Amino acid sequence: MTDADGTFQLPMPPQVQAPTVLGEAAAVRLGDAYDLMESLDSSSVDLLITSPPYWGHRSYGREHNWKIHEEWQRAGGTVETPPPYEWYRKAGGVLGLEPFPDWYVAHLVEIFERARPRLKGTASVWVNVGDTYFARWSSIRESGRQGLGDNARVRRRTPMGDYRQEKQLLMIPARFAIAMQARRWILRNDVIWFKPNVPPRPEADRLRLSHEHFFHFVLRPKEGRAKYHYDLAAVEPRAHDVIEVPVRAGQDGHSATFPADLIRPRILSSCPPGGLVLDPFCGTGRALAVAVQNGRRAIGFDVSPEFAKAARGTAGGTVAPAKGNARARRAIVKPGTPGGRIRKSNGAR
């Protein structure tokens, strides 16, 4: 079998060779994930799997207000108190381009909080986040992976202070995971995605950053231990929490596309057959396509019309504008009989 970028060759396990027709099981909605969470039925999502824009990496071609922290301070805010996402966005801020990592983390957590009522009690949330080194002057690309492609860049001066010091590894994934825990999410795994083929870097005083984090969160029940769908038989051999998957240029040449081999085991293990997979930052729609190819239904959101269109091409769904939710809903086929297991807690950690 070959996937959209012509590189994926693994056969699908027999139990998931569902005769799903791409285009009937997936939908793509155009807009901000913050708003579009409201378009989902409550308790409908089995698995949220996503990779949000990383902090300070890319603008995805969007206009950003580079003076936003000055405006926040004029409005009475401080660096230490992040503005709510609604204020930030209204003032021209773009997710991922926050002047401070803590603001970015706060906005991400706000968006995942809005997903919470849409999740089934047995759902999982998998979030892939990468880290960044602090530089007072950083360059932000319009698109593309580091070292892959020669894309347009803007230079921005990032305010220094506190732990934001030259050459500092910012530990953004850890800050995000801890902030999620503080909002009652249960962290089940911190999977290290080892990327064996990251391009060489010019720095001669540190090792190459060649891993990213893939966090697995579940809901904390009102009482007792978390119970959620999980099929350990569907993960990689040996079930280790370090996974080696090469990075590949995306199907649009440069986008940060999910490698199918990275997400397929997450989808198979954390979403029952016929269940609903949500990628609220779906980019080119790789998670939707892998979900549908494996007998799950899928919904993706993306704020960029280009990516939403690309996702539609990948997953075969409808591209619905923010207000076209009914239309998008019609593109979703009825679920198959949900299978899988609810994993009973046996006290193991």
Ligand SMILES: C[S@@+](CC[C@H](N)C(=O)[O-])C[C@H]1O[C@@H](n2cnc3c(N)ncnc32)[C@H](O)[C@@H]1O
């Ligand atoms: C890291 S990429 C995701 C790539 C994706 N995993 C794939 O396989 O192609 C992040 C995506 O989030 C989108 N995005 C950024 N801010 C957003 C927002 N507020 N709401 C929805 N999508 C957003 C970007 O347009 C981009 O496509």
